[in-house]
Amino acid sequence: MTQTAKEFQALLKAVAKGKHGSRNMTSDEAQKALDFIFSDEAHSAQVGAFLTAMRFKGTTVEEFTGFARSVKNHSEQIELNHLPGLLNPNGPYDGRKVSLNLNVGSALVAAAGGVPVLLHSSTGLTPKRGVTSAEVLEHLGIVAFLDLEGVKAMVERSGFAFIHSSRFSHGIEKLRQIRETLLYRSFLHGLEVLNNPGGAKLRIIGAAHDHFLERFARAAEATGEVRHLLAVGGLDGGDEAPLQKTGAYEIQNGEGRAFELDPAAYGIACREKFAPLKPAQTAEVIFEALSNAPSREAEREAIIYNGGLRLYVGQKAADIASAIKLAREIVNSGEARKKLDELAAPPFSGK
16 A cells, blocks of 8 residues: 555545544645545545545535645646636536526626636536536537637637536546446535636635635635636526525635625616526527527526626626626626627527
8 A cells, every 4th residue: 555545545534434433634734635536546435435424524725725625636737827807707517406507607707898708617417417517508509519729719819718527627527437326416516616727816615504604715715716706606606696685705815704695786677587498498498598689688688687797706797796797787788698699609699
C-alpha cells in the first residue's frame, strides 16, 4: 500500500465516525482526499464510503475549497484571461426536474447585452436526471459538445459558448458510474456548481438551501476566482431565481452580504414556478419568449428577471433594478433573439 493510500484511509476514518465523532478536514487534507479518489489507486468501495461519510458529516467551506482545487487540477481549463468580463452562471449538472429550465434564455439575454458567457453542465446524471442546458441548447440548434478549442473560439467570436462536462471535468466524470449506483446527492454536486473552467471572476451560482448560499460563495472566493458573485436560492437548486422571494448572498470586491431577492421590488409579478417540460418543448418556450410571442409573456418575465441578474453580476448596470430594465430593453428590441439566431446552426425554427 502506498503512503498516499494510507493517508486517505486515515482521512476516511476521521470523517466516517458519525455525526458526533467525525472531524472536519483542512483544505489541504480535503484536496489530498479527492486527489486520491480521482486516482487509479482508489477502489470504488472507498469512493462510495467517502461520499457517504461526507454526506452525513456535511462539507465545510474549507473542505469545499480544497475539493474545488482538486477538481480544477483534474480538469482542463480554457484560457480566457483576456476576457475579464467573462460570466460563469452555473446550475447543477443533474439538471432541473420540478421546474421549467429557462437558464439558457437568461444567459442569451446577458450575452446580447455584452456579457461574455460560458455555460457548462452534464446530461443524464443522478439523482434528478433533469433537463440540462446541454439538452436545451441542442434543441435550439446550438452545439453543446464542442472541444476546448471550439468553445474558446465560439465565446471569443460571439460572446457565448457552452462546454459539456465530458469535455473538460475529467476527475468528476471518472466517478459517474459510482454515482449512478449511489442514487443520492453528494458534495460532488456542489463542486459542479463551483466548477469554473474559464476562470471567470464574475459568477452566479445556485443552491437548494439557504444555508449553502454563503458556504458556496465563500468557497468560490477562497479559490481566488471572485470579483462579483451572486448566490441565489434557485429553482431546483439551480442558478435561476424563482419569481418569488428567495434568499441570496453577494460578494463584491471582497465584501459579502446576505439579502432577500424579491421580483416584485423590480416590477416583476410573483408567481408559482412553471411546470417542467421536455428539452425540445423547453427550447420552443425559450425561442417563443425571446421572439416576444404574446403567449409567452410570463416565461419572458422570468427570463428578463434572471437575465437582469446576470447583467448586474456582469457589471453592465450599477444595481439590480437598472440591470432588469436593461434586460427588458434587450428582449423587447429583439436583440436577445438576434443572439440566438447568430448562435444557432442550423437556425432553430421553433417547430
